[in-house]
Amino acid sequence: MIFERMAGLERRIRVAVAARRATDPNPDDPFRGLYLSDEVIEALLDSGREPFSPFVSSAADGRLGRLARKASLSEVDVELLLVALAPDVDSRFEQFYGYLNDDVTRRRATVGLALRLCGLAEASSQGRSRLDRGSPLVRSGLVALEDAERPLLSRSLRVPDRVGAHLLGDDRPDPLLTDFVSLSGDPVPMPGAERLARGVERGVRLVYLREHPGGGAAELAVSALARAGFPALLVDAARMTDALAVTREALLRGAGIVVGSVDSNFTLDPLLHEEIPVVAYGPGAWEPRWTRMPPLQHDAVQVPFDVRVSLWRTELDGKLARGIDPAEVTAHFVLGPTQISRAAHAATVSALADDGLVDAGHLRAGARSQNAGGLQRLARRIEPAVSWPDLVLPGTVTSLLRELAARAKHRDRVIDEWRMRPGGGRGRGVTALFAGDSGTGKTMSAEVIAASLGLDLYTVNLATVVDKYVGETEKNLERIFVEAAGVNGVLLFDEADAIFGKRSEVRDAHDRYANIESAYLLQRMESFDGIAVLATNLRANLDDAFTRRIDVIVDFPLPDSELRRGLWDRCLGGSVPRSSDVDLDFLAASFELAGGHIRSAAVTAAYLAAAAGHVIGMVELIGAVAREYRKLGRLVGEREFGRYFELATERLVG
Structure with a gap:
């Protein structure tokens, strides 16, 4: 259809050329277009710039017709488009236009020439409006006017290459x-x-x-x-x-x-x-x-669970290890369709380095690979290396921790399907408070929660949050919450009482702004959609309003003798060689230490044994405990150390 329309344009060009020659005082001048003679000037003064014979063409079909309908082009617009397109389709039109422009260097149709070829006068406001900035041709980018420094009528018309290629059947993008x-x-x-x-x-x-x-x-x-x-x-x-x-x-x-x-x-x-x-x-x-x-x-809003499951299964069809259900493994991951596709591909690639089939570990690693990197600039990322068996805690505490993990796993069903949290601007997040003395297992428990869900743990660095200038702390926290919204991870605020403290009676401007800060945090925590854990040594310092907004509160007590024995055994591990004189019962009964301190003592004992070149025995363990007592500011007394008192004293002196 394009070439048929071009044939019609060629016929009009012939008419235009004939009319041009009929009024040319010297049509055979070999230097025509390179200069203006006196005769040419006289001829221009004696004749007007009338349009060429008007034409009538049928409605466009094919690609040209479809484009005309999509771009709301009139029949005149279509003809102007064809006039501008002609040199890009048939090189002869370069010579035609050079002749009609009376300038061999102007090989594209000018605005004036195009209007006249379409049967419109150069001064016609209706015709000129078809090529102004708001016209369908120009506004849609189908025709461009070049030579902006020239008068309108002498500006050249150009059709972008992509338009010409499309009309000729090329569908490759620009x-x-x-x-x-x-x-x-x-x-x-x-x-x-x-x-x-x-x-x-x-x-x-x-x-x-x-x-x-x-x-x-x-x-x-x-x-x-x-x-x-x-x-x-x-x-x-x-x-x-x-x-x-x-x-x-x-x-x-x-x-x-x-x-x-x-x-x-x-x-x-x-x-x-x-x-x-x-x-x-x-x-x-x-x-x-x-x-x-x-x-x-x-x-x-978040893609429904059943849609996510369908996408996972479609992407991993025939690639899953036996017994692996992606619905169960990835239920708590908040991912969109494109992220699921990329995560599935990442899991498949990872599986190729193993037995070729995608297991739960590959799935979770693939999902974690979609986490944005912005949060790592504001918080320390920890890839969990512990699991439930590594926790040595009272049964009630472990039960609450498992409840927290269950909330994270099943919130799609409870919140979205059963609609148990409607209105109020509440988010879909799960928030927990871990309270207890230093070393009682709060951070490790958060790491276990993250590991059980296949997530990374992000520990917020308070140095990047708290600011002495008014309003800056809130801004820093907002950045953390915004970045955390796009991350599948567990967000841990250690020493949370530093930023989530109680509101106080207003006595000065400092109190007023501190209360505004706390009020903002209350609202922001409530609208958070992720998994957040607040850890504090001083639960009493937290504002009471926070506890209402927290889903699970876990109090971490100091371990009793039985738990301390389990902690000593767990911290020494199965790979460290022990002497036969190691008395875990004595260590557990005599030294009232929290789990963190027991772990520190066990590591110190291991270094002492390695330096001496033999296995860990009571000599190293008693020396390590004595050092831990010194760090804690405790006295090394005979009552706790008993028969090992002299040994402890010697190790400290040595």
Whole structure:
């Protein structure tokens, strides 16, 4: 169809050339177009610039016709597009236009020539409006006006290469877009897509999705556009450099635009077009300054559990080890569809280095690989190396810890399916308070919780949080919470009373701002969607309002004699050679130490034994305990050390 229309244009060119020669005082001048003679000037003064014979052409079919409908092009617009496109399709038109422009160096149609070839006068406001900045041709990027320094009528018209290639049957995307645009794959069925699709089908051209962790806003947008009959162009808002090229590509493909993640500095106006649905998404609320057009707004909440399970199973079909159920292993991971696809691929790659089949460890490692790295700049990442058997705690404490892990595993069912936490702005998070003296196992218990869930542990460094300037502590904590929202991990606030302390009576400005800080933290903790553990040595220092918002409170007591024996045995481990004189019962009964101190003493004893070149015996253990007493500021007394008192004294002196 393009070439048929070009043949019609060629006939008009012949008419134009004949008319040009009929009024040329010297048509055979070999230097025509290189200079202006007196005769030519006289001829120009004697004749006007009338349009060439008007033409009537049939409605366009094929790609040209589809493009005309998508871009709302009139018949005149189509003819102007063909006039501008001609030199890129048939090189003869370069010579034709050079002759008609009376300038051999001007080988593209000018605005004036194009209007006259389309039967329009150069001074026609109707014709000129078809090529101004707001016209369908220019606004859609189908035709570009060059030589901005020239008068309007002598500016050259150019059709971008991508438009010409499309009209000739080439569907490869514009190379200008490769850095920030990708084509969507097969859509994933997503909750909420039907509502958005209905809006698009009924003329909505701007949608904003507020993305929550694990929400899969881009996948939701692609699914909705597919339901409405549009493929999707995925645009990286942070890297976008040419909005006009994006709009043009969407028109050529009959596609919608999915752009994200937008921030406060973004503007949507360059992407908006009455024929192109645009779906923008970001983590924040809609900002009216992004554009004057009101959007259809929708929350892209966490993908439902059954959809996540289906995606895991589809991605890992035929690759799972026997008896491995991805639904059970990954139930507590908050991941969107794209993250699940990448995590499954990472798990598959990891499994290739083992027996080739994906097991629970591979699945969890793949899921953790999708964690953003921003939180590691604000908190120390710990990859758990302990498990339930490593804990030596009273049964009631262990029971509460297992309850905490169960809450994290089953919150999809309880909160989403059973709706046990409606309203109030409450998040989906699980929060625990670990209270007890130093060394009673709080940090290790948090590590065990993370290990049982297959998550990493992130310990918040208070030095990066607390700030002496008013308002800065809240800002630092907000950054931590925002980064933690995109991470599947356990967030540990050690020495939490330093930042979650009690509100006090206001006596001065310092008290007032301290209370504002605590009030902010109360609200922020309540809306947190992750897993957070607050550890403190001084539970009494925490504000009472925190305890109401905490799901599980675990008090870690100092171990009794029986637990201390278990701790000594566990800390010495099975790999350390022991002498036959090691008396764990004596160590447990005589020395009232917390687990952390017992572990420190066991490590010290190991170093003493290694330095002496023999196995660990009571000599090394008593010496290590004596050193631990000194660190704690305790006296090495005969009552505790008994028959080993002299040995302890000698080891300290030595």
